[in-house]
Amino acid sequence: MKRLIAATLALAASQPAHAFTAYTSNERDNTISVIDLDQMKTVRTIPVGQRPRGITITKDGKYLLLCASDDDTIQMIDTTTFKVTGTLPSGPDPELFALHVSGNPLYVSNENDARVTVIDVNTRKVVAEIPTGVEPEGMAVSPDGQTIVNTSETTNMAHFIDYASRKPVASTLVDARPRDATFRHDGAEVWVSSELGGTVSVIDPKTHQLTHKIAFPVQGLRGDQIQPEDIQFTHDDKLAFVALGPANRVAVVDTATYQVKQYLLVGQRVWHLAFTPDSKYLLTTNGLSNDVSVVDVAALKVVKSIPVGRMPWGVVVSPK
Amino acid sequence: MSATIPRHDDHLPPLTVTHYLICLRGIVWREALRFVHQRERFISALVRPLVWLFIFAAGFRQILGVSIIPPYDTYVLYEVYVTPGLMAMIQLFNGMQSSLSMVYDREMGNMRMLLVSPFPRWFLLLCKLLASTAVSVLQVYAYLLVAWLWGIEPPAWGYVAVLPALILSGLMLGALGMLLSSAIRQLENFAGVMNFVIFPMFFASSALYPLWLVQQSSPVVYAICRLNPFTYAVELIRFALYLEVDWLSLAVVAGMTALFTVGAILAYDPARGLIGRRGG
Numbered sequence: 001m002k003r004l005i006a007a008t009l010a011l012a013a014s015q016p017a018h019a020f021t022a023y024t025s026n027e028r029d030n031t032i033s034v035i036d037l038d039q040m041k042t043v044r045t046i047p048v049g050q051r052p053r054g055i056t057i058t059k060d061g062k063y064l065l066l067c068a069s070d071d072d073t074i075q076m077i078d079t080t081t082f083k084v085t086g087t088l089p090s091g092p093d094p095e096l097f098a099l100h101v102s103g104n105p106l107y108v109s110n111e112n113d114a115r116v117t118v119i120d121v122n123t124r125k126v127v128a129e130i131p132t133g134v135e136p137e138g139m140a141v142s143p144d145g146q147t148i149v150n151t152s153e154t155t156n157m158a159h160f161i162d163y164a165s166r167k168p169v170a171s172t173l174v175d176a177r178p179r180d181a182t183f184r185h186d187g188a189e190v191w192v193s194s195e196l197g198g199t200v201s202v203i204d205p206k207t208h209q210l211t212h213k214i215a216f217p218v219q220g221l222r223g224d225q226i227q228p229e230d231i232q233f234t235h236d237d238k239l240a241f242v243a244l245g246p247a248n249r250v251a252v253v254d255t256a257t258y259q260v261k262q263y264l265l266v267g268q269r270v271w272h273l274a275f276t277p278d279s280k281y282l283l284t285t286n287g288l289s290n291d292v293s294v295v296d297v298a299a300l301k302v303v304k305s306i307p308v309g310r311m312p313w314g315v316v317v318s319p320k
Numbered sequence: 321m322s323a324t325i326p327r328h329d330d331h332l333p334p335l336t337v338t339h340y341l342i343c344l345r346g347i348v349w350r351e352a353l354r355f356v357h358q359r360e361r362f363i364s365a366l367v368r369p370l371v372w373l374f375i376f377a378a379g380f381r382q383i384l385g386v387s388i389i390p391p392y393d394t395y396v397l398y399e400v401y402v403t404p405g406l407m408a409m410i411q412l413f414n415g416m417q418s419s420l421s422m423v424y425d426r427e428m429g430n431m432r433m434l435l436v437s438p439f440p441r442w443f444l445l446l447c448k449l450l451a452s453t454a455v456s457v458l459q460v461y462a463y464l465l466v467a468w469l470w471g472i473e474p475p476a477w478g479y480v481a482v483l484p485a486l487i488l489s490g491l492m493l494g495a496l497g498m499l500l501s502s503a504i505r506q507l508e509n510f511a512g513v514m515n516f517v518i519f520p521m522f523f524a525s526s527a528l529y530p531l532w533l534v535q536q537s538s539p540v541v542y543a544i545c546r547l548n549p550f551t552y553a554v555e556l557i558r559f560a561l562y563l564e565v566d567w568l569s570l571a572v573v574a575g576m577t578a579l580f581t582v583g584a585i586l587a588y589d590p591a592r593g594l595i596g597r598r599g600g
Contacts, residue, residue: 265395305394
């Protein structure tokens, strides 16, 4: 029996190696947890500014960019020394941001000021401030780099901003309290999640028209527990993963039929999502259970939950 | 043990391994035939855990998913949590059912026929135990198949790794049933077994709720759960299904199996067991 179990254990352990690193911003701990995805555990904790939320990484993987919301700044953290090496002038209370597809500039939503701040990452200077809806939140840049989408939580709109002119060109009404916006990789659609509406709106970025609306009825859960947050598409755009917040589940949506294929049980209050560069795994931050769940994308199974700092908010995986 | 049983056929050649195997096959085969022919028994053995799975677990979907406990790597639905408990429940019922059949055999006289065979009594009892364990393992795999269709998918190798755990826990519960059967004189008393053995063993264990949850609500019940050998059978199965060994459970289940088996053999020993005094 022992031998049998030893043999099966050996088989289970012999999975292919992949040395990716993931970073989570821990809102309550004021830290970043560094996760080695080879060992599937937290290997380091970095102290950062107050209330870290939005987190992303530069195209070359050298710097983490982090919204330290209560410090009213964006911190640049060197990914080799894990030291804060500089700040970007984000304006007050930065929450979420998006890097342009070219790697520069950075678009930041300033929740209290109803504006989007555009920052040049190289010169570390504000280059523009674009007025938008009340309580701006989600930011997305189209794959062709020509359109920036910003959602406003109180106006309940997705605002389309032209890259070149930096002017809002259109707004589309969505369900209550829109959070995140994400473009498909082919740019054909932008999906916007509505936290209170409990839906995801699918918008055609050319016509700015709402084309579909996806609801997430989870059996046995009250409607108010279903709060769609982050959305991520697989590389081939065939599947979309939608974090459902306090529903503790990630919905897997077939992008051809807009039907939910499956709900994956993860930790509590799942907030943000990130794929590994090889698309093998999807990571979810679970704010109330203080861990990151790892989804095997091919099998559509949650394979592991890794403890991180308190209240993990955002997650990013290094491209290297 | 065999030496204590007087042989009345000393003029015959000694029994060889082949004879023992023929005897083993006979008893296992009889038990298997009885199982196959009683289709209702098979269905009821399957329906019982499935009712728990489909109806009881459905209402508890929200309860779990709040904590990660070994051997799980992540959050699991209640259906997934309760499955090893239901597997052990199948074996618990089967163990008691075979004890019921022992009582029945004794009332009907089949037992006497078996016990007058030239084989030592401990061997006959072990054969009976193996037969009942084999039946329970079959029932468990049938349940696992339905559970898989219901979306409960343990790792593929877990289905193999759980087999030794199932055999051991099946032996423990079968031996317990056998020990109890020696004390039950009439079929009617079987209801007492249900009340005083099956239900307490099943409910006061980690089958339905993780022990940390039990501990939060009642330290007394928690202590009872820790003393209940059924808890360890459940945990042994749970860990094995996820390719891990829970050594404490393994030790407890193995120890209890030995204890119950020896107890049953002693109890059925006409020279000193309960059965002798009652005139079996």
